[in-house]
Amino acid sequence: MNSFRSILRSSAIKPQAQPTNPSWQWQPKQVAAFAFAFAVSAALVNFSYAQIIHAQSPPDTDSKNQPPRFRLDEVRSHGRDAEEKWIIKGNKVYNITDWIPGHPGGEVILRAVGGPVDQYWNIFTIHKKQEVYDILDSFYIGDVDPRDLVDGKVPVEQLADPFKNDPKRDERLIVHSARPFNAETPEEGLNAFITPDDLFYVRQHMWVPEVFEASHKLVVELADGEEKEYSIQDLKKKFKEHSITATLQCSGNRRKHMTDESRSTNGLQWEGGAISNAEWTGVRLRDVLKDAGVRVDDLPSDIKHVQFEGAEAYGASIPIEKAVDQFGDVLLAYKMNGHPLAPDHGYPLRLLAPGNVAARSVKWITRVRLSEEESTSQWQRRDYKCFGPNIGSQQADWDSAPAIQETPVQSAITSLRDVTPHSAQDSKLLQVYGLEEDSIAVEGYSYAGGGRRIIRVDVSADNGRTWHQAELLPDTAKGAKAWAWSRWRWVLPRQQAGRCFVVKAVDEAYNTQPGEYEPNYNFRGNLTSSWHRVGYRAKPS
Numbered sequence: 001m002n003s004f005r006s007i008l009r010s011s012a013i014k015p016q017a018q019p020t021n022p023s024w025q026w027q028p029k030q031v032a033a034f035a036f037a038f039a040v041s042a043a044l045v046n047f048s049y050a051q052i053i054h055a056q057s058p059p060d061t062d063s064k065n066q067p068p069r070f071r072l073d074e075v076r077s078h079g080r081d082a083e084e085k086w087i088i089k090g091n092k093v094y095n096i097t098d099w100i101p102g103h104p105g106g107e108v109i110l111r112a113v114g115g116p117v118d119q120y121w122n123i124f125t126i127h128k129k130q131e132v133y134d135i136l137d138s139f140y141i142g143d144v145d146p147r148d149l150v151d152g153k154v155p156v157e158q159l160a161d162p163f164k165n166d167p168k169r170d171e172r173l174i175v176h177s178a179r180p181f182n183a184e185t186p187e188e189g190l191n192a193f194i195t196p197d198d199l200f201y202v203r204q205h206m207w208v209p210e211v212f213e214a215s216h217k218l219v220v221e222l223a224d225g226e227e228k229e230y231s232i233q234d235l236k237k238k239f240k241e242h243s244i245t246a247t248l249q250c251s252g253n254r255r256k257h258m259t260d261e262s263r264s265t266n267g268l269q270w271e272g273g274a275i276s277n278a279e280w281t282g283v284r285l286r287d288v289l290k291d292a293g294v295r296v297d298d299l300p301s302d303i304k305h306v307q308f309e310g311a312e313a314y315g316a317s318i319p320i321e322k323a324v325d326q327f328g329d330v331l332l333a334y335k336m337n338g339h340p341l342a343p344d345h346g347y348p349l350r351l352l353a354p355g356n357v358a359a360r361s362v363k364w365i366t367r368v369r370l371s372e373e374e375s376t377s378q379w380q381r382r383d384y385k386c387f388g389p390n391i392g393s394q395q396a397d398w399d400s401a402p403a404i405q406e407t408p409v410q411s412a413i414t415s416l417r418d419v420t421p422h423s424a425q426d427s428k429l430l431q432v433y434g435l436e437e438d439s440i441a442v443e444g445y446s447y448a449g450g451g452r453r454i455i456r457v458d459v460s461a462d463n464g465r466t467w468h469q470a471e472l473l474p475d476t477a478k479g480a481k482a483w484a485w486s487r488w489r490w491v492l493p494r495q496q497a498g499r500c501f502v503v504k505a506v507d508e509a510y511n512t513q514p515g516e517y518e519p520n521y522n523f524r525g526n527l528t529s530s531w532h533r534v535g536y537r538a539k540p541s
Contacts, residue, residue, distance in 0.1 A: 068142030072154070075144070079114025086141070088116040088154060094139040108206070108313035111162060119159050123180065123206065162207040167343045170198040176268045180204040181344070184273030190414040191443060193475045193487055194245075195276035197337055202344045203250050203274065205379065209311040209364050213340075213348035218332070220292040221369040223303050228292040232348055235332060238291065239283035244329045244479035246354035247447050248361060250274035251384050251404050254412065255525035257532070262517040265525030266393065272412040272532065275445070277485050279478065280352045282333035285368070286324045294370060296324040307375040308351050311364035315377030318353050318360050318405065320370070327451075327480040329354050332365070354483035355451045357404045359384045374403060389521040396523070404526060407449030409513055411457060411488075411505035412532045415443040418494065418539060433491045440497050440536075442470070442490045448507035451481025456506040457488040462498035464515070464531065470503075482508075494538060501534045 070086075070093050078086035084097045087109075096109070103109045112120050121127045144154060163179050173183035181204050189199030218230045230238075252267050253274035259265045285306075290296045294303075299320060306323040309315050322328050331352040334341060341347040346363030353360045359379055374380055385401040419426040419441050430439060440461075446454045457470040470490040477484040504513040514520055517530045 067140075069145040070142050071145045072148045076114045080110050082114070085110070085113040087112050087114075088144060089118060089121075089136060091144045091149065091152070091154065092140055093142045093144060094136060095141045096136075096139050099136075099139060111160070116154050116159050120162065123162070165210045166208045169202065169344070172199060173202065174271075174273060176270065180206055181208075182268055184270060185276050186273065187414060189276065190273060190445060191487075193277065193473070193484075194337060195278055197278070197339060197342055197345070200276040200278060200336075200342075200345060201248075201250070201274050203358065204344070205314055206312045208343050211311050211348060211364055213334075216348050216366075218288075218349060218365060219367045220288065221367060222293055223300065223370045223372070226293070230288065232334060235283050235288070235349075236334070239287045241281060242284055242329070242331060243279055243281040243335075244331065244352075244354060244483055245277065245279050245475075245477040246329075246352060246479065246483035247275060247277045247485040248358040249407060249410070249447065251357045251359060251407070251526045252524075252528075253410070254528040254532070257530070258517050258521060258525045258528040261530070262521045265521075266523055267525055272414065275410075275447070275485070277445075278336050279338065280331055280333040281335035281338070282331040282349075282352065285330040285332055285351070286326060286328070288332060289324060289368070289370075294324070299324065302372050303370045304372050305370075305374045307367075307369040307371050308360075308362040308365055309367040309369070310362045311366050314362060314379060315375045316360045316362050316380050317371070317375035317403075318356060322353065322356070322405070329479050329481070329483060354479065355406055355449050355481065357384060357407050357449070360405065383524075384526065386522040386524065386526050389518060391523065393523050405449075407447075408527055408529045409446075409448040409452070409454075409505050409507045409511045410529045411444060411446035411503050411513065413442060413444040413501060413503050413534045415441070416501060416534055416536060417441050419491070429491065435491065435493060438494045439491050440494050442492075442501060442503075443488065444503055444532075445485045445487055446472075446503075446505035447485040448482070448505070448511065451479075451483055452507040452509055452511070453482035454486040454505055455508050455510075457486075458504050458506070459488075459490045460502040461492060461496055461536075463500040463533065464502045468492070497536055497538065499536055501536055502531050504531050 075086050075088060075093060078084055084095055085100065087094050087096055096113070100109055166181060169181065169183065172186045172188070174186055175183045181202055183202045185195055185199050185201045189195045213232050216232055218235070220228045220230070250270060252270045254270065254272050255265055255267055256269040256271050259269060286296055303320050305317045306320055307315065307317040323330055333350050333352040334348060336342065336345055341350060346365070349365050350363040351361050351365050380403050382398050384404045385398065386404065387396050387401060417440070419429055419439050421427045421430055421436055429441065430436065442459060446457050448454060454472065457472065458467045459470045460467050468490060470488040473487045473489060475484065475487070506512045514530050520530060
């Protein structure tokens with residue numbers, strides 16, 4: 001039996017290319033914009049170096065030529081709740097009070113105030129650019145007092161660990177990064193219609209925030225700034241509960257296949273397991289927006305998008321038409337497969353936008369905002385977009401490309417195994433297909449975004465020269481549209497098998513998958529959906 005891991009590895013037809021640095025990169029226009037914003041901020045504040053620290057206790061200095069020195073206790077006093085907020089970078093101290101409103105990562109910077117920022121910049125490597133260092137230098141106010149340093153550095157115990165509350169994960173997950181945690185669903189999870197909670201793929205951009213159902217609040221902010229707040233209990237008591245079956249797929253699912261078959265791509269090198277399927281339970285976003293005062297059946301012309309923010313500062317948005325569609329099934333979900341959401345999947349409340357790329361289904365959701373503009377987060381404006389095969393990261397005009405919402409038709413082979421009539425279990429399967437000889441059972445998933453139903457899965461045992469239709473397996477999916485994947489199976493005599501199996505799916509709009517990778521190459525490796533090929537070698541008799 002070919003394991004799913006070996007199947008995915010064997011799918012490479014070309015030598016593997018090495019992925020490039022997956023870090024999000026600053027572009028010249030953005031650097032200039034941020035520099036301009038900070039310059040304007042500094043001009044408005046118009047404070048002198050002495051004024052920056054005039055309200056603080058006199059810093060220690062050995063001579064007039066040395067910069068002020070601050071004890072760690074004093075830096076800690078300038079934390080989240082202080083009027084002025086300081087951070088440490090290396091051994092230097094910065095007053096970033098006026099940086100925070102324009103910080104492109106939102107209020108996530110508040111996790112670092114009052115202490116070192118280095119461990120966060122190791123996560124958000126976007127900051128590790130000279131132009132960013134230059135901007136930070138404009139907020140420099142002094143150094144950490146040498147009496148508080150160990151071997152010339154801030155002591156390790158002073159470095160906050162943002163991942164300390166991350167949950168324990170199932171060892172069967174296929175891990176791509178530990179901090180933040182990102183892992184694929186293993187074969188056994190992909191070969192079931194409903195993915196078990198503990199095997200559902202995990203995509204984290206940051207840490208798992210520590211939140212509690214009893215105190216968690218959701219704020220709905222209308223276009224005029226009016227706000228309405230809901231607790232989890234408010235949602236459960238006030239609105240009708242709904243359940244849908246929906247597949248979530250990372251935009252980078254199968255990115256490694258594009259790297260292997262075409263060229264190097266930026267980002268985590270997901271194989272075919274950054275996709276999973278579950279039953280989700282919650283209340284309709286449409287109902288909550290209506291209760292908050294939105295005219296869901298007669299939308300104002302100035303509301304184009306619904307923005308969402310998570311407790312860890314992640315942000316995204318979807319078009320208002322999707323949010324209020326009575327057949328769109330957008331949920332504020334609090335259950336997954338009949339259980340409270342797991343921490344990795346958004347406990348206690350998450351958005352579920354079925355049919356859209358998973359990046360729009362914000363976890364640990366705290367705010368819903370009606371707006372004329374889409375979310376300004378980097379995950380909306382930059383990370384999840386596609387460009388032509390001739391465009392590299394340095395040439396990309398991010399503003400010219402729309403954010404990914406619905407996803408294209410997709411399929412993959414997840415299991416390729418030999419079956420024999422000499423096995424009691426296998427013989428039952430062979431009888432279903434009218435076979436009495438040694439055979440091969442091929443299985444996998446197929447899925448299309450936008451709620452489009454899969455109508456056909458074509459499978460080839462000879463690298464695409466001849467084709468056969470696989471059986472679409474029955475399921476128990478719930479929802480107004482086809483939000484869940486369709487599993488499929490094809491069983492054929494072993495003597496008919498060539499050296500390469502291929503699969504492609506067709507949705508109800510007759511969209512199908514492209515045969516090759518290069519024509520659809522994009523440097524981010526998003527929306528990889530070309531034919532999935534898996535090599536096969538018969539075992540000796």
